[in-house]
Amino acid sequence: MLDPNSPQAQSIANLFNGSMLLGTAIFMLVTGLVLYVLWRYRSRGDTAEPRQYPGNRRLEIAWTIAPALIVAGLFGWQLDVMRDTAPPADRPPDIIVTGYSWWWRVEYPKAGFVTANEIHIPVGRQVLFQLQAADVIHNFWVPDLGPKRDMIPGHPNNTVWLAADRPGVYLGACSEYCGLQHAWMRLRVVAQPQAEYDAWIQQQQTAATPADAEAARGAEVFQNLTCVNCHAITGISNAQAGPDLSHVGGRATLGAGIIENTPANLSRWIANPHDIKSGVQMPGYQLSEADLRALVAYLGSLK
Ligand SMILES: [Cu+2]
Numbered sequence: 001m002l003d004p005n006s007p008q009a010q011s012i013a014n015l016f017n018g019s020m021l022l023g024t025a026i027f028m029l030v031t032g033l034v035l036y037v038l039w040r041y042r043s044r045g046d047t048a049e050p051r052q053y054p055g056n057r058r059l060e061i062a063w064t065i066a067p068a069l070i071v072a073g074l075f076g077w078q079l080d081v082m083r084d085t086a087p088p089a090d091r092p093p094d095i096i097v098t099g100y101s102w103w104w105r106v107e108y109p110k111a112g113f114v115t116a117n118e119i120h121i122p123v124g125r126q127v128l129f130q131l132q133a134a135d136v137i138h139n140f141w142v143p144d145l146g147p148k149r150d151m152i153p154g155h156p157n158n159t160v161w162l163a164a165d166r167p168g169v170y171l172g173a174c175s176e177y178c179g180l181q182h183a184w185m186r187l188r189v190v191a192q193p194q195a196e197y198d199a200w201i202q203q204q205q206t207a208a209t210p211a212d213a214e215a216a217r218g219a220e221v222f223q224n225l226t227c228v229n230c231h232a233i234t235g236i237s238n239a240q241a242g243p244d245l246s247h248v249g250g251r252a253t254l255g256a257g258i259i260e261n262t263p264a265n266l267s268r269w270i271a272n273p274h275d276i277k278s279g280v281q282m283p284g285y286q287l288s289e290a291d292l293r294a295l296v297a298y299l300g301s302l303k
Contacts, residue, residue, distance in 0.1 A: 005144040005170065006163040011084040012147060015077055022070065085147050087159040093130035095119060099138030099151040101178055101281065102185040103243050103256040113204045114232065116243030117256050120190045122197040126163045132156035139176035142189050148175050164191035169252075180279040186257025203303070207234040208247055211301035218298025221291045230282065233302070242282060249302040255280070266296045 002017075004010040041050065097119070098105040107114045121127045131140050133151040141148035145162040152158065164170060172187035192200065210216040219236070222228070228237035234246040248254075251261055255277045259265045269276060270292065272284040287295065 003144050005165050005168075006146060007165075008085040008146050008161070008163070009144055011081050015081045018077065019074060022074075026070075085161075087128060087161045088126075091128055093159065094127045095121075096130045096132070097140060097151070099131075099133040099135075099140070099174065099178070099185075101135050102174070102181040102277075104185070104187055105134070105240070105243070108201070108204070111201050111205055113234075113246070114244040115204060115247060116251075117186075117253065118188045118190060118251050120192060120197055120200050121162065121164060122194045123164055123167050123191050126161050128159060128161045130156065131158040131160060136178050137176050138174045138178050138185070140172065140187075141175040142170050142172035142187065144170045145172075145189060150176060162189065164189070167191050167193055171257075181277055184256055184258045184277055186253075188252060188257065203250070204247055208249070208302040210298055212297070214294050215298040215301040218294035218296070221287070221295045222298060225285065226283075245299060245302065247302055249300045263296050263300055266299060267292055270295060 002009075002013040004013040092109070094108070094110065096107040096109060098107070104117050104119075105114065106116055106119050129140070131149055131151045132155070133153045135153065137153065138151040139148055140151055140160065142162060145164055146160055149158050149160040168191055170189040170191065172189060174182055174185035174187075176182075178185065210219050222233070223236060228239060230239050230242035232238050232240060232244045232246065248261075253259065254261050254265060254269055255273070258277050259269065265276075270285050270287070273280045273282045274284060285292075
């Protein structure tokens with residue numbers, strides 16, 4: 001069920017599996033004893049009251065101490081796991097993630113850029129995240145890589161670290177109910193070998209430019225519409241109410257994981273995002289076919 005891919009995820013999985021096994025063993029023992037007693041002392045047709053046992057001090061002491069020892073053991077184990085997963089306190093964060101309804105703002109403070117919904121990390125390194133929320137409580141969870149942590153408005157100091165032992169794409173999700181589209185507040189963590197990761201960082205730091213004439217016209221369409229009131233694109237606008245689109249063409253999905261990032265889906269999204277993600281905090285746009293095509297070409301070219 002769990003597929004841990006970092007030392008701390010492994011530590012959490014061990015605790016989970018261990019307590020599960022222990023719980024199952026105790027359940028079987030108790031159920032087995034109940035069934036045995038039912039059978040052993042079943043009525044044999046005589047109506048006389050069975051013999052009554054008023055108490056047994058030795059048994060009672062045993063079944064008080066045994067569970068206390070088990071609970072104390074689990075407590076110690078839990079403390080160990082908490083130590084394994086504790087974030088380093090003396091380090092500035094590598095990545096700041098802010099939960100919005102219903103998407104993730106992702107900032108790389110050292111490299112100096114912002115992206116959304118897709119986080120890249122280098123393989124085998126402990127990456128420190130600072131977690132916060134813009135509107136309501138969200139919860140950041142990438143099960144294969146680390147523990148879950150609340151993102152609380154007004155408390156920008158929650159931290160967590162993730163690490164991935166192997167390259168790959170790890171899925172995460174908001175794990176604190178936050179409204180209508182909570183289930184579609186997904187997150188992708190792309191773990192890459194260092195060289196690939198460095199290339200990605202460099203790409204994000206460089207402003208993407210329209211690929212051709214059609215895309216260049218799309219940039220004008222974008223600037224003339226209200227998109228610029230909500231979306232940032234390096235060199236064009238700075239708004240923060242929606243996901244940063246500076247490199248949206250390089251992301252795998254749109255709408256925090258709800259659809260694949262293809263030109264057809266991008267057109268559908270701009271025309272009527274509510275059709276795809278009901279209640280989403282972006283209006284639909286009735287554009288001419290030519291304008292829509294240019295806009296989609298532009299956004300798609302922002303790699
Ligand atoms: Cu949420």
